[in-house]
Amino acid sequence: MSIEKSSLQAARSAYQPKLPKALQGPVKASEGAPTQSVGNQSEINGLFPNTYGMPMVEFVPASTENVVDFNIGVILSGGQAPGGHNVISGLFDGLKAINPGGKLYGFLMGPGGLVDHKYIELTSSIIDEYRNTGGFDIIGSGRTKLEETDQFESGIKILRELGIKALVIIGGDDSNTNACVLAEYYAAKNYGVQVIGCPKTIDGDLKNEQIETSFGFDTATKTYAELIGNIERDCNSARKYWQFSKRMGRSASHVARECALLTQPVVCLISEEVEASGQSLDQVVSYIADIVAKRAAAGKNFGTVLIPEGIIEFIPSIKRLIAELNDVLATEEAKTVAREDQIEYVKAHLSAENLAQFNSLPIDVACQLALDRDPHGNVQVSLIETEKLLSRMVAAKLAEWKKDGRYTGKFAAQHHFFGYEGRCATPSNFDADYCYSLGYNATKLIAAGKTGYMSIIKNTTAPANEWIAGGVPITMMMNLEKRSGKMKPVIRKALVETDGKPFKFFAANREKWAVEDCYVYPGPIQYWGPSEVCDLPTRTLQLEQSK
């Protein structure tokens, strides 16, 4: 198979990703003390008796390494994130380094490929076509939730048939929760198949003490920042539009905040702050309208507004509404209601307070909240046009203020949603190196006999040579949360911390950015050139790890 390549792609395929020094030769695993889950320790221990409490692992150089004979299976799960192909090429090269005869199989279109026995063998000619490219198209991705015994049993059949010793699931918090459940099941049954996770998501919300960043966040935010910078410059040139743009990122505002740190827009909302300060929708709208009015008074009828896609879930009254909707929709009775009758059904089952909130929303937004959930029970916030909702409400507020002379400007808005544009971008040098290292490191975890671990790389603001490679037990990141009406073990999502250094830096500067036009135009990702141009990690990581 040969794919037509652009000149950038052709040049990029020759890039050799950097590995941490510890992974450049034979390794041994150095183990820490037993671990605990981040919450609900006794319940998580009870649910994962075979994979709970395992130690942290760090790989250190060794003089020799045993050659272990094994094949690996790999799954790409959930939304695309730049660098997925490099995780797979790292896995391939890591496998061949330990076991030259070993085979790598890719299950097609996500976890469903394992259940339905759809796979291909990933040979060196296939891998070479995809090195350092964006996208997940090497094997495709999907969102099938692995939670039923039938699925696990169907999976083991094909894993045995292909002689696969370990399955690597590349995914976000929900997919790695799946990985953990599968690891526990196979361990409990003594099936002899290991399961290893890899931290993926552009959203940046799979992150904690052990996982410094999820892969893809770096490239996606740099891609959006380029687009936002272009829009800022357009805005600053024509001086006639307010540009409202929504960022992907699900519930967390990491993507919006990182983009704000890179581009210094006039306004950037942070959902977690909106919730912490208990703001109503009207207060959020007034906050934006107030800045529009101030700028209008200075003759500036233009500006940029960044909106995190999940903001609507964080407005306390809407959060309460969503929580009740989740419960109403999770009942057996609700599942039998025809789609065209669902809105009426939902309305009939909401409390008076939540019904009033529901009725106050524009019908398209209300329908989106009431109807569609992804397979993990999440509201599909990417489908809600919050940028339009907010700009409409700001326009209405300004029209009111015009009546009493509080506002005298002109308000014309343009709308954008940057999400899919960044998920398959060619990985930045950071993501190319980070992802390759995550994949390579996963083979070391497999060779060390680990299961229920996530591959991790730390010290990521240092040069790649100094990165630290190892593994974290997935149970360590878990707690119980309500999903589809039931308490379930899940990896705790990382939201923006309003007392963290990146948020504090943003908060300390935003008033100035609001009035003084401090736009920064980051331009496109650079792959060659001075290190300070092409190897920089995110501003979030730099601020978090600054002393």
Ligand code: FBP
């Ligand atoms: P993951 O959580 O699977 O990494 O997905 C990230 C994401 O891009 C979100 O930012 C977005 O809300 C969602 O996927 C969109 O989902 P879909 O690709 O199914 O439209």
